Amino acid sequence: MNLFADIRALVIDALGALQAEGTLPAGLDFANVSVEPPRDAAHGDMATNAAMVLAKPAGMPPRAIAEALAAKLMADPRVAGADVAGPGFLNMALAPAVWHGILRSALIGGRAFGSSDLGAGQKVNVEFVSANPTGPMHVGHVRGAVVGDALANLLAFAGWDVTREYYINDGGAQVDVLARSAFERYRQAHGLDPEIREGLYPGEYLVPVGEALKDAFGASLLDQPEEAWLAKVREFATDRMMQMIRDDLAALGVRMDVYSSEKALYGTGQIEAAIDTLRGMGLIYEGTLEPPKGQLPEDWEPRVQTLFRSTAHGDDVDRPVQKSDGSWTYFAPDIAYHYNKVKRGFDQLIDIFGADHGGYVKRMKAAVSALSNGRVPLDIKLIQLVKLWKNGEPFKMSKRAGTFVTLRDVVEMAGADVTRFIMLTRKNDVALDFDFDKVLEQSKDNPVFYVQYANARVNSILRKAREAGLEVDDAVLAGVDLAGLNHPAEIAMARKIAEWPRLVEIAARTNEPHRVAFYLYELASEFHGLWNRGNDEASLRFLQDDPATSQAKIALARATGVVICAGLGILGVTPVEEMR
RNA sequence: GCACCCAUAGCUCAGCUGGAUAGAGCGUUGCCCUCCGAAGGCAAAGGUCGCACGUUCGAAUCGUGCUGGGUGCGCCA
Structure with a gap:
């Protein structure tokens, strides 16, 4: 369940009712009406832009719409308050019972809480790593492997049917x-x-x-x-x-579903078939490319080649598929491979490439666009470099390879969990520093530790509660009376938990798993803050003298832990129960 | 020359299919704690969101043109 979607549905219903009674004109488009968490918590729990979006088409001042809408919304028991603010925002305060419902959903849903049917079972292929089979994997591959795997987990969680695939460049x-x-x-x-x-x-x-x-x-x-x-x-x-x-x-904890071989494409007619398909569309021709402007290659001379008219699908220049001696360029089997993926029935393709392959994006998209008649979108994520640091200086040595640091080196020094988390603490297209000293530090400065520690604290509460003879299984906690959970700090915690299903959908829609890592940090931060307040205000401690009160507060803590575990699961990081 | 990516606080970075007074961590400054509810806490200062136009009720976000950095640019993958 996604609370924001629920409240948006409520808003849309209310708008419909206003239309039915003639307050609003008919025929309005509600597509741009959104319900979001306000940036500032002082603005309430939910905000909608409905009045501003509809003001012009309805021919009414935004505040008039907002006030009418507010009156309607107040009739719903979930809405405890609705105020018009600023240029026409409608801020809503939600009843405590709404937040309590979120906590129950988390406790009942467990690690499935926040999962979604957004993908509607559509088939998506995530191709990643695809390192040349000429040696062990090195650091350069690690980030792509982690991003690809976490993205695959994320999409599966959000309702897609995901295939993880590795393309073996064994034909060159x-x-x-x-x-x-x-x-x-x-x-x-x-x-x-x-x-x-x-x-x-x-x-x-x-x-x-x-x-x-x-x-x-x-x-x-x-x-x-x-x-x-x-x-x-x-x-x-x-x-x-x-x-x-x-x-x-x-x-590194990565398991592929399919390994596809470039070599296996040769001699099977698949390359020829792919190129013939393009030829049938009039997209293959014999021609000569213009030399690149500016710096001219030294040995440049005009050659007639077989070219793919990629410019017809958004590329800047047409691309050669055959060398002048008649053999295929590297692009040709790649076309055939992507055609193969299209023919296997995927609704969406995702490629994870190194940033140095940026120049390859447009032609690949052009090929997929042509071969699928525009049906199958291809999203290509470019992964920027990782710079390794140790003892304050760049880390270069490798035991095995002599010239490059291997994946094994990184995993052995930092551990798979730490490596995976840190690799997701940056957006894919910006460079990332990986400092062996910092990522292993046990302090607030280290996001991996910080998030794990929050979950460890949750488990510490559960342990102590059990020692005290309390029932704290999820099913029991989901059934306890949560009415006492009404302190603003506790509600704020629940509000953050409520953002999880929405965050999942945003991250999945944008194919950006790093958002999960950032969210977990914020969630952990909220939890540590609440925990620390317990030092000063005993009533905010999770363990109280009264068993029923304890159970309610433990339900809040455990709901937080559930989301941390779910999020870490998507990142492929094992939650720890105890810090050592 | 062209294409793509990046530019947000002193530093490292988030920023939701365009939303309100742009956030976090580090660092700085001040106060508190020495407690196993351990592996610090609270608070403050700090910003022309690279620049300029444009679209919009509203732009860090979209468009155009620039500046600076990175990557790439026909028979290497």
Whole structure:
């Protein structure tokens, strides 16, 4: 249940009644009427802009509309007060029973509280990570993995049918480089000196792959020419890399539903079919691209290529799908892959890319737009860089890879839960500092700790209550009399809890999981504030002498804990019950 | 040259399909606490929301044009 939606429905009903009795003219459009929490709590619990939005079409002064509306709304038992303010806002105060109802919903709903049918079961595909299978995952991949996974959780919570997907770039030249690099390690496993030439992957993670190649193939490949072993070694090494990547993802708590292979698109006619489909739409032609203005590539010369008329779907220039030698560009299999996703029946596609792929967004959207006849929206989230810090300076070293810090390094140093939370403390398109010292600090400065601590305090209350012999199971708490919960600080806590279902819908609509992390921080902040007031005002403590009063206050605390657990669940972070 | 992203308090950042006096944390200043309802609390100061026009009853939010920073720009993915 979403309280804001309920109250909005109430407002719309009241407006309809005003129309029926002739106070308002017929035929008004209520689409822009909104009900929101006021920025300033002094303005009440809910505010609607109805009077201002309707003033012009109704030909009436906003305050007149607002006053008529206020009178109607007051008839509902949920509305305890309705005042016209400012240019025509209608501020409503809600009856305490409304907030008590929210708390019961949270206690009954548990971690499902705030879930929604906004997505209406529509199928959405979230493609993320899609790291090249040439080595272990590094820091650059971590943020994309976390954002993608949390977004998938969020959308599932909001009623979408979600598929998490990884696109394996195993069709290009880089997997040949991997094969050659692994072959050198294979020679090394036989006691020969590896020649890690310029351009090969030097990482030591390939040493065990060389050993495994030796176990699998013995000495049979040693004196063979490259043509004889390349395909075998490539497949072997790629499989090993993908296993490593799956393990890395698992360490971060990420599990994919589908792994799609670029290589598997070749030789199946899928690329040809996708391009032919575009050709049938008149969107493929032979032509020559203009050179980019300004800095001209040194070896530029005009070439005739097979081009996709992406400009017909919003791109700036048309894009090549075939090289001059007739082979496909990297864009062609990507088109085929996205066509594949469209044909699998997804209603919506989401790609999570690194920010350095920003230039790729328009052409990809153009391709999906063309291939789905505009039916399937593609949203592309660009993930900005993560800068690692330790001891006040940039952190660069890696035990395994030599050149880059791996996902494993980060998870081992900070833990998966901390890593995931911190990665969501920034909007996806701004850079993020990840300071190993700060993220592990146990203080208010650390948002992970702060949120976890709030939930730990809730659990501490529950423990103590049980020790005192109180019934505090959720089902029991949901049934207790909450009428005593009427202190402004307690109502404020409930108000924050009531925002959760609305926040979920906003975050899901915008595909922005970071909003959940920020909300949890605010929720925790509200709870710690209430807790601290208990130090001065004994009546605000959660544990009281009177069992019934205690139970009511514990219901409030537990409802907060329920939302924290639900939110952390979306972020993929394990709630802790006790700080140590 | 073009496209995309970013620009909000001294610092790091939020800001709801356009809403009221623009928020949080850190830092600064003042007061309080030394309590396991531990891993601090309360309060204050601090802003031309990069700039300029425009749309609107109303703009940090939308549009146009600029400034500054980042990313990218045909046979690499």
